[in-house]
Amino acid sequence: MQVAGAAAQEDIKMIKLIIMGQTQCGKTRLISEITSSAYIPNMNGMVFRQKDYNFEDGGRARVMFWDPCGQDRYDSHTRMYTRGSQCAIVCFDVTDRESFDKIEKYMKKLEEGCTDNLVKVLVGNKSDLMQERKVFPDEGEKVAEHYNCKYFETSAETGENVQEMAGYLIKLAYEKELEFPTQSLRLMDAPIGRGGGICWRGGAC
Template sequence: MASSGGYGDANQRIDYVFKVVLIGDSAVGKSQILARFSRNEFSLDSKSTIGVEFQTRTLVIDHKTVKAQIWDTAGQERYRAVTSAYYRGAVGAMLVYDITKRQTFDHIPRWLEELRNHADKNIVIILVGNKSDLENQRDVPTEDAKEFAEKEGLFFLETSALQATNVESSFMTVLTEIYNIVNKKNLAADESQGNGNSASLLGQKIVIPGPGQEVPAKSSMCCQS
């Protein structure tokens, strides 16, 4: 298993930095998901995000230190001019909708198209149905989302930032997948060069295979800390 590490960044050597972007309509809970993952916090009176902000959290995956840099943007139309800079260098994306508002799910194909137009085509994407604690107000059947995710080659999870359900899992799914792909590329590069020094990916563009290509189902993860 991957160890989730602490919420603060210690002064340790960082092996990888992975940029992950959060996208989706306004008020689906993107900022709450980010606050839960980066600081283990939840605020009932969260304000709308203005422009762009990001948080970091350092984790350990397979004995390597990974710094997750999670970017959050306003879902309102008027802030969508940030696109190219926002997506640049992102190796993971979370496509978030609210399970109680059908419209936010119906907009997902448009967000996915924007993502694919602006981000690296091989980005790792997870579809996230947030607010699973409001089951009695559900407006998007789990099956609908699952079907869409399968068709588009996305990971899928339902989360509750309020109850902290699956928030950690959704980020770890994306980060572990990116790590496995990058690690596999390093091993291939080492074999072709005939040496054991894997290139550091810090500050470099990371190219990762698309959903159709084979990725290791699981790798040996270090024990839970």
């Protein structure tokens, strides 16, 4: 039974997903909505979640969601967090023009820290706040086209389009992983919180 269990575990594709964006754009709440987990404010530099996915071909993936804080004082850690990511969400707030203007900054960080196999989506969050909108769909679509990715508008508050966006991205990453396998990520490599900070499984705090 243990051998079968180990074999089954090896059949699970390990996928690392990182979400990038300015603080207060709703990305931590977006991850909570995707993973159906309790919302935990990102105050210590990183929020970590995981969720398993099953695909029509019988394959499975365990997705590890990494949510680094968007504050500038955490920028020096971003390269470490992005390393090894197979997929990414670049998020902005449709009611905040400044967060939209910083898309280039986060796209550049992904280019510097991730491999060529990275797949990504651009997400305009808080689409439920229609009367406060400062960025419009055609603007988001134009930027997404520039970065060769798909654009989604979501509401982490209502759940609108959240699972559709995540499902699209994760399936894309899974198919890419089947075609161009990367070195598997281990669960022991995932960060865990301890005493308000970030620690590493199998390592020192």
